[in-house]
Amino acid sequence: MKDFKKVMFRLGYNVLVVFLSAFFALPILWLIFTPFNEKPTLALEFPLNPTLANFAKVFANDYTINAFQNSLIQSFGATFLVIILASLAAYAFSRVRLPGKGIIMYILVLFSSVVTGIAAMVPVFFLLLKVGLIDTHIGVILVFSGGFLPTAVFLLKDFVDSISTTYEESALVAGASRLQIFKDIIFPLTRPGMVVVGVFTFVQVWSNFLIPFLLLRSSEKMPAAVAIYAFTNDVGIPKIDLISAYSLLYTIPVVAIYIFTNKKYGFRFYGGLKG
Amino acid sequence: MTQITGIKLNSIVKRFGDVTAVNNISFEIKPGEFFALLGPSGCGKTTTLRLIAGLETATKGTILFNDQDVTRAEPKERDIAMVFQDYALYPHMTVAENIGYPLKVRKVNEKEKAKKVIETAKQFKIDHLLDRKPGQLSGGQQQRVALARALVHQPKVFLFDEPLSNLDARLRLESRTFLKHIQSKLGITTIYVTHDQAEALALADRMAVLKDGQIRQLGTPQEIYEQPADSFVADFIGDPPMNLIDCRLNPIKGNLEILFPGIKVTIPEEKLVLNKKVDPKKDYIFGIRPEHVILADRKGDIEGKVYAIETLGSMTLITLMVGDSRVRVNTHEMNLGLKIEQEVPIKLNYDMVRIYEKESGLLIK
Numbered sequence: 001m002k003d004f005k006k007v008m009f010r011l012g013y014n015v016l017v018v019f020l021s022a023f024f025a026l027p028i029l030w031l032i033f034t035p036f037n038e039k040p041t042l043a044l045e046f047p048l049n050p051t052l053a054n055f056a057k058v059f060a061n062d063y064t065i066n067a068f069q070n071s072l073i074q075s076f077g078a079t080f081l082v083i084i085l086a087s088l089a090a091y092a093f094s095r096v097r098l099p100g101k102g103i104i105m106y107i108l109v110l111f112s113s114v115v116t117g118i119a120a121m122v123p124v125f126f127l128l129l130k131v132g133l134i135d136t137h138i139g140v141i142l143v144f145s146g147g148f149l150p151t152a153v154f155l156l157k158d159f160v161d162s163i164s165t166t167y168e169e170s171a172l173v174a175g176a177s178r179l180q181i182f183k184d185i186i187f188p189l190t191r192p193g194m195v196v197v198g199v200f201t202f203v204q205v206w207s208n209f210l211i212p213f214l215l216l217r218s219s220e221k222m223p224a225a226v227a228i229y230a231f232t233n234d235v236g237i238p239k240i241d242l243i244s245a246y247s248l249l250y251t252i253p254v255v256a257i258y259i260f261t262n263k264k265y266g267f268r269f270y271g272g273l274k275g
Numbered sequence: 276m277t278q279i280t281g282i283k284l285n286s287i288v289k290r291f292g293d294v295t296a297v298n299n300i301s302f303e304i305k306p307g308e309f310f311a312l313l314g315p316s317g318c319g320k321t322t323t324l325r326l327i328a329g330l331e332t333a334t335k336g337t338i339l340f341n342d343q344d345v346t347r348a349e350p351k352e353r354d355i356a357m358v359f360q361d362y363a364l365y366p367h368m369t370v371a372e373n374i375g376y377p378l379k380v381r382k383v384n385e386k387e388k389a390k391k392v393i394e395t396a397k398q399f400k401i402d403h404l405l406d407r408k409p410g411q412l413s414g415g416q417q418q419r420v421a422l423a424r425a426l427v428h429q430p431k432v433f434l435f436d437e438p439l440s441n442l443d444a445r446l447r448l449e450s451r452t453f454l455k456h457i458q459s460k461l462g463i464t465t466i467y468v469t470h471d472q473a474e475a476l477a478l479a480d481r482m483a484v485l486k487d488g489q490i491r492q493l494g495t496p497q498e499i500y501e502q503p504a505d506s507f508v509a510d511f512i513g514d515p516p517m518n519l520i521d522c523r524l525n526p527i528k529g530n531l532e533i534l535f536p537g538i539k540v541t542i543p544e545e546k547l548v549l550n551k552k553v554d555p556k557k558d559y560i561f562g563i564r565p566e567h568v569i570l571a572d573r574k575g576d577i578e579g580k581v582y583a584i585e586t587l588g589s590m591t592l593i594t595l596m597v598g599d600s601r602v603r604v605n606t607h608e609m610n611l612g613l614k615i616e617q618e619v620p621i622k623l624n625y626d627m628v629r630i631y632e633k634e635s636g637l638l639i640k
Contacts, residue, residue, distance in 0.1 A: 166363035169330050173434075174377035174424075175351035184376070188367045 035245040042240065054245035064246060066220055067227030070137070072253070074212065074223055075205040077141040082152050082201045083194050085145070090156035091186055095165070105154060112150035115143065121214055128215060135217040143215065144205050152197040159193030160186065195265045203254050224250050279306035280341050280431040280464050282327065287336035289322055296322040298488035299336075304481075306341075307462045309455075311479035313469055315511070319488040320468045321436055327466060328434050329353050340431065351380075356425035357434040360441060362417050364409035370396070370420050371405040377428040391427055399423045415446045422457070433458070433465040439474060451477055472512045476500060484508050501627070506636040509562050509629060515592055518568065520600045521633065522561045524553045533561060538598030540577055546625045551632075551639040558633035565592065565605035567624035575620030579604075581613050595619060 026044060034040045035054050036047035058064050093101060114120045124143055125134070133139030163186065171181045209225045216222055219230075228250070231242040282304040289297040297319040304310045312320040325331040327338060329350035337346045345353050356377070364373050371392050372379075378388045396402040399419045409417055418438060425433065438454075439447045455478055458465050469475050475482050476496040484491045484499060484507075492504040503509035509517050525532035531547055533540045553559075570593075579595030579602060586592075591611065593604040604621065613619065630640040 164361060164363065166359045166361055167365060169328075170357060170359055170363035170424075171365075171376070171380070172330065172350045173328055173355055173357040174380060174428075175354075176376075176380040177351070180380055184379075185365055 031244070031247055031251065034240070035248045037244075040240045040244045054241045055249070057242055058245045058249065061242075063219070063230060064224075064227055067222055067224045068249070070212075070221055071206060071223035071225065073137050074140050074144070075202050075253075077137065078144040078148070078205045079198050079201045081141060081145045082148050083198050086149055086152035086156050086197055087187070087190055087194055088182075089149070089153045090160050090190070091182060093153060093157045094160035095168075105150075105157070108150035109154050112147055115147040118210065121210070125214060134215060135221060137221065140212050140215050143211055144201070144208070148201045148204060152201065155197055155200075156190060156193045159190045163189050192265055195261050199257060199261055202257055206254055279462065281306040282432065282464065282466070283339040283342075284323075284327070285337045285339070287323070287326060287338065288334045289319075289326060289331060290334045295488055297326065297333075300485075300488070300490055301336075302483055302490065302493055304464060304466065307464055309458050309465045309467065309478055309480045311467045311469060311475035311482035312485060313472060313475040313482055313511075314485035315470060318485040320470075320485050322488075323485070324357075324434055324436055324466060324468045327432070328355055328357050353432070354430055355432040355434060356428070356430035357436065358418075358421050358425050358438045360437040362409075362421035362438075362441075364417055364420055364424070366409055368408075369405065370401065370407050370409065370412070373409065373420055374405075374424045374427050376424060381428060395423045395427045398426075414442050415450065418442065418450055422454075426457075426461070426463075430463065433463045435465065435467040435469075437469055438467075439469075440471070454478065473514055476512070484511065502638070503562075503629065504638055506560050506562070506631040506633075509560075509631065513564060515565050515603050515605060517562050517564050517629075518602050519631075520561045520597075520602070522559050523555065523557070524549075524559050524630070525555045526553050535561070535597065536599040538577065542576070542625070547628060547630070547640065549630060549640045559639075560631040560633055560636075562629040562631060563623060563627060565603040567627040568602060568604045569622045569624065570604060570606060570608075570611070571620040571622045573620065575622045577621055577623075579619050579621050581615050581617045581619060583615070584611075584613060593619075595621065597621070 030042075030044045033044065033046055036050040036052070037045055038047075038049060038051050038053070040054065093105060098104075115124070128134045128139045128143070133142065167185050167189070168181050171185055176184065206223075207225060212223050213226045216226070224246075228243065228246060231239045231246065233239060284303075285301055287297055287300045288295065300319075300323060312323055314320045322331060326333050329345070329348055329352075333346055337344055339345065340353065365376065368376070371389075374395060375388050375392045378391060383391070392405070393402060396405055399422060401416060401419050401423060404412060404416060404420070409420065412420065418441075421438070435454075439450055442450060451474060458478075467475070467478060476499075479496055481493070481495050482499060483493045486507055492499055492508045494502075499508065500512055503512055503517070506519060510519055520535055522536075523534040525534060526544065529544050530541050531544050531553075533542070577597055579597040582594040582596050582601060584591065584593050586609070590605055590607050591609060593606065593611075593613065595602045595604060602621075628640065629638060631638055
């Protein structure tokens, strides 16, 4: 009797796991298989006669290639800016004796989500309009950077905190300047943290739809996330063949970046190294 | 050869907010001297070292290197080297890069740098480890790398912040000897911070004992060991520690009565000449090192009862109950045939007895 109960429990548990896995796996399988079908639909079909025709159609469209370029400009731009500024700021926040710096940090993190959130979009739009950055890559990059910087500083500060100050002191005594110390010691030791922050920023910017959609006006500056909306016919019916192929291409940079950084640096959520 | 530097600290005060870490310290270190700063944790010894290194700035007072005022100078203007307690070896650099770092920031060209790194590494017998990362080294090897890095640019002053405390006991002894050898050979002015009195005694030419941000005694290890200036120093220096017993002193007609808890000893006054008049109502501390208490054959000054016998290899530590106090006796004799609770006569070497006032802790003999 007891064994029967145990078996039933195991069975039920496994069925549930299979069901849940299938539920989450379906969209991913659709994303992988559909573009290779001759006539893609919303149903999941295994491509029996795989074809690259859908990709050819995507590449034939200048607009889409251009959109990928824009995505790369904006994502790398914001990532680069966030890493540089956040690491400098994190170093300062970690090392400078400043009264109330914990509260400043907390407030910054708390309000940072507002910058890239919907509520602030109207003022952000007007702000960019006034300074003439509407419909520019710089404008988009700055808004993203502003939004992600506090979180990035917060994450990186933890990394810098875990680096013993004696490294810096020994370098100071050895005759190094502050900038040399940052370059030779702090930067290499916080690099794993910068990688985490960088990947985080890249993925967020790459996948964001709303901000570029609102802040950019001309279609030749739209990033990939926005361009996907162009794949409808005149009456607004989505072209599944283009969308499916395009979606798969759209995920490649994110996956590639993740695999590359994980292989090269490995993701770690602490700084320093054991002496 | 680098120029040998003397160091002078004039009434140095360092405050952190309301806390006074260093309270009016003055001392002078002669060129080429091995100087130790000794004290319990929180006594201000590390702060003093950091002030000399330039990692902290003094609130008051001046620091001179060879009559040149460096009180407000940046560390890099002082041409010093420092070895930290955790060695602070850069974990992402190889041993060679670590040793070469002071040369790198001095913009020494690559060829000369490589030459000097190998030269220094050979001197410390770590030239076979140059390609490794610090994480792959043992504690002793890490320490040698830290020393090599500190010495590679031939600093004027060598600073140590408890460099041996992370090593196990055996390695610590070996490293201590090595340090002493290197320092004697190079003759670089050295300041060494430690809380281990044995280390300070073993290494230093002269030393300062600190407590609560002030110097309690300054002198050679021998002076400090034999003539501790106050009861704190007496208690802090020496292993096994000095016997310090509360007592009262009562001079009667050319004799001196020493009243220990539970026992009284009377000796002729000339045996224990005090530099201050004795007040019979005041409390005193009677101090004598364990090696100056001698087991007598027949008649001694006092009788003690054996409490414990500990064999320490080269010597035997015997603890006696004298009156109500415990007295440690250190002897080189091995087979004493003593039994616990046995009555033993002891003699005191009165030349080496130190008397302190209980209230002020000051030495009066």
